[in-house]
Amino acid sequence: MAITFEQLQAQLDEKPSVHLEVLDLAVTYKTVKGSFHAVDNISFEVAPGSNLGLVGESGCGKSTVVKALMRLTPEDAALSGRVLVNGADLIAMNAEQLQKVRWTQIALVTQSAMNSLDPVVRVGDQIVESIRAHVGTSYATAWKRAEALFAMVGLPAARLREYPHQFSGGMRQRTVIAMALSLNAGLLLADEPTTALDPIMQDQVLARIQALQKSLHRSMILVTHDIAVVAETCEMVAVMYAGRIVEYGPTATVLTKPLHPYTMGLENAFPRMPSGDGVRPPLISIRGGLPNLLSPPKGCRFAQRCPFATERCTTEDPIIDIKASSHVAACHYPSRAEEFRRKAAEAETWNAMEGIT
Amino acid sequence: MRAYLISRNVQSLFVVFVVTSIMFVMFRIMPSDPTAMLVDRGMPEEARQALLEKWGLTGTLWDQYLRYFGNLAVGDFGESFFYRQPVWDVLLPLIVNSLILAIPGLLLGALIGAGLGMVVGWSKRGGRIENIGIFVATIARGTPSFIVGIALLAVFSSWLGWFPAFGMGDPGDAAGSQRYFTFEFLHHLFLPLLAVIIFFLPENLLLMRSGVVESRTEDYIELVRAKGVSEPRVAWHAGRNSLLPLVTWLFPALAETVAGLIVIEIVFAWPGVGRELVLAVTRQDYPLAQAAFILMALLIVLSNLAADLTYTKLDPRVAYSRAKHG
Numbered sequence: 012m013a014i015t016f017e018q019l020q021a022q023l024d025e026k027p028s029v030h031l032e033v034l035d036l037a038v039t040y041k042t043v044k045g046s047f048h049a050v051d052n053i054s055f056e057v058a059p060g061s062n063l064g065l066v067g068e069s070g071c072g073k074s075t076v077v078k079a080l081m082r083l084t085p086e087d088a089a090l091s092g093r094v095l096v097n098g099a100d101l102i103a104m105n106a107e108q109l110q111k112v113r114w115t116q117i118a119l120v121t122q123s124a125m126n127s128l129d130p131v132v133r134v135g136d137q138i139v140e141s142i143r144a145h146v147g148t149s150y151a152t153a154w155k156r157a158e159a160l161f162a163m164v165g166l167p168a169a170r171l172r173e174y175p176h177q178f179s180g181g182m183r184q185r186t187v188i189a190m191a192l193s194l195n196a197g198l199l200l201a202d203e204p205t206t207a208l209d210p211i212m213q214d215q216v217l218a219r220i221q222a223l224q225k226s227l228h229r230s231m232i233l234v235t236h237d238i239a240v241v242a243e244t245c246e247m248v249a250v251m252y253a254g255r256i257v258e259y260g261p262t263a264t265v266l267t268k269p270l271h272p273y274t275m276g277l278e279n280a281f282p283r284m285p286s287g288d289g290v291r292p293p294l295i296s297i298r299g300g301l302p303n304l305l306s307p308p309k310g311c312r313f314a315q316r317c318p319f320a321t322e323r324c325t326t327e328d329p330i331i332d333i334k335a336s337s338h339v340a341a342c343h344y345p346s347r348a349e350e351f352r353r354k355a356a357e358a359e360t361w362n363a364m365e366g367i368t
Numbered sequence: 369m370r371a372y373l374i375s376r377n378v379q380s381l382f383v384v385f386v387v388t389s390i391m392f393v394m395f396r397i398m399p400s401d402p403t404a405m406l407v408d409r410g411m412p413e414e415a416r417q418a419l420l421e422k423w424g425l426t427g428t429l430w431d432q433y434l435r436y437f438g439n440l441a442v443g444d445f446g447e448s449f450f451y452r453q454p455v456w457d458v459l460l461p462l463i464v465n466s467l468i469l470a471i472p473g474l475l476l477g478a479l480i481g482a483g484l485g486m487v488v489g490w491s492k493r494g495g496r497i498e499n500i501g502i503f504v505a506t507i508a509r510g511t512p513s514f515i516v517g518i519a520l521l522a523v524f525s526s527w528l529g530w531f532p533a534f535g536m537g538d539p540g541d542a543a544g545s546q547r548y549f550t551f552e553f554l555h556h557l558f559l560p561l562l563a564v565i566i567f568f569l570p571e572n573l574l575l576m577r578s579g580v581v582e583s584r585t586e587d588y589i590e591l592v593r594a595k596g597v598s599e600p601r602v603a604w605h606a607g608r609n610s611l612l613p614l615v616t617w618l619f620p621a622l623a624e625t626v627a628g629l630i631v632i633e634i635v636f637a638w639p640g641v642g643r644e645l646v647l648a649v650t651r652q653d654y655p656l657a658q659a660a661f662i663l664m665a666l667l668i669v670l671s672n673l674a675a676d677l678t679y680t681k682l683d684p685r686v687a688y689s690r691a692k693h694g
Binding site: 078081083086106109110111112113114115118119121123126127128129130131132140141144145174176187190 | 492586587588590591592593594595596597598599601605608609612682683684685
C-alpha cells in the first residue's frame, strides 16, 4: 500500500537520531608489497543528536573512515572492528541488511558534488530514487518530498527537472545535501562538503548545514581539514593522523588545551584572529610528511615530525583509550602538555626539526 | 535545434550528391566497354545508335551526367543492362531480403552484445567471467565474417544437417510478402542471421564492457550505492552512462558493417542487395551497380545522422551545448 505525502512526512519527522559507536575499526588494503593500514583500529562515539568533527591533513584516512562507515570501501579492502548503529553492527551485516540501513539510518554528503550526481538522470529523479528505494510510495509523492527538500536547501522546485550539468557547483552541493536529507536519516556523514567550492559558497553551504542541523537534530560526522569549521559546528572532535585518532575530546577543550603535539601543530598551521595585544599568531607548518603506512614506524607515528619526541616515542606505541577520560590523546606525555603548548607556539621549536624538510 | 537539424540534413544530401557523381564518373572511366554486351557487333549502325540512345549512352559524358541526375530527381534509376528491367523493380525485393536479414541481426547483435558487455563489465575484476568474456569476444571479433559463415555452414548444415546451406528457400505456394512467414523461410534465415549476430556482437560487448568498467568507479556510482538501492539498479546507472560511447560508435559502425553483410550474403547465397551489387559490378551493369551504391551511400549518411540525433537524446549535455552555441 503506497503511503501519502503527509504520512511520509510524519513518518520521517518522527525518526530518532542515531547513536553511533565505532570500536577498533580498521581498513586494510592488501597490496603486492604487503598490507596497507589506511585506518588502524580507531574508536569513537557520536551521541544521538550531536556532531563530531573529524580533522586531519590530506591522506590521514578521514574519507576512508567515512566510506567504511557506509561499507563503501572497494572490494579489495578488508574491514574489521565494529560499527554499531543504534547497537546493530554494520560490519557484520549481509548485503540485504546493509541496503536497508543505508540512507534510512546513515546518509552521505559527498566530497565532490561535481561528480556525485549521475550526469544523465534528472536531479529530481535521483532524489526520488533514494526515497523509493526504501519507502513504498508513489512517484508523485516522492517528487513532492523532493520539492520540499529543495525548498529546505533554498533551490527552486522547478529545477528538479534539470540535469546536473545545468547546475553550478554550489547548487550541486546543495542538491547533494537535499538528497542526504531525503529520508531524514539519523546520522549524516558530511565528507568535506565544502572543499570543492569557492570561499563565499563554502560559507553559504556551511551555514545551510548548520541551520538544518539545528532544526533537524541529526547526529553528524563532519570531515574537514578546517579547524575553524569544526570549532563552529561540532561538540566533539577527533584528530586523525596516519590512519589513527591521535586526540579525541570536546571541541572547546581540544582546541584550547590540546594534549597531542600534532594537534598543536595543526592549529599553528591555520590562520587565527589576533589575540588581545593585536598581534596575529604566525603561521607555522609541520615539517615532513605522513609515514609510509605499508611499513609504519615502530613507535608513535608522529615521532618523526614531533619536536618533543624522546627515545620512548620511537620504540613504544602510545595507546589511546577513549573510555579512559573525556579528553584523551595518543601521546606518552599528556602530563607535559602545558609545557609542549608553550613551546609549540614558537616557530623555532618546529623549525629546529633538523633533517626533515 | 531546428537550425541544427536543417543544416545537418543539407550536409547529408550534399554528401550523397558527391558520392553519386564520383560513382558516375568512375564507372565510365573503367577500361571496358559495356556497350559490347548490349550491342551486337554485327548490328547495323542505325540500329546500334537507336539502342545506345535507348540506354542513355549517347552524347558527351557531361550530357549523360545531366541526363542521369535529371532522371534521378524523378526517382528513375534507369534500366538494368542485364535484366532489361527497371533497376528499381530489380532492387526492391532484394532490399527487402537484405533488410530482413540485417535489421534483426544488427539489433540482436547490439542488444545481446550490450547485455553481455554489461554482465562482463560488472563482474569481478580479474575474475573468471571477465577473463572468459574478453577472450571469447576478442577471438570472435578478429574472425572474418566469411570464416564464421563457412564454419556455421560446415557444422550446422554439412555435418549436423539441421539447416539448409543456401538461399531463402522455395516460396512454394506462398506469394508476395506471404513467403516471409513460412517455416521454410525462417529455417533458411537462421544461419545467416546467426552469422550477422556473431559478426556484430563482439564489438558491442567489448565497448559496453569498457564503458561499464570505467563508470563503475565514478563518484556518482558510489553515491547511488550509498543510497541503498538494489545492486542491479546501481548497475543500471553504470550501464546507462556507458551507452553513450556505444551509440556514437554504433551508427557509424552500421555503415562499416555493410561490407561484412555483403560477405555474409555471398557465403549463404542470400538474394540481397549486397550480393547483387557484386554481381552487377562483374557484369558491368552500370545502372544497377550505381543504384546499389547510392543506396549504400544513403544508408551510411543516414546512420551518421541517426548517430548524432540519438546522441543528443541520450546525453542531455550534448543538446545543451548545441542550444548554447547554436
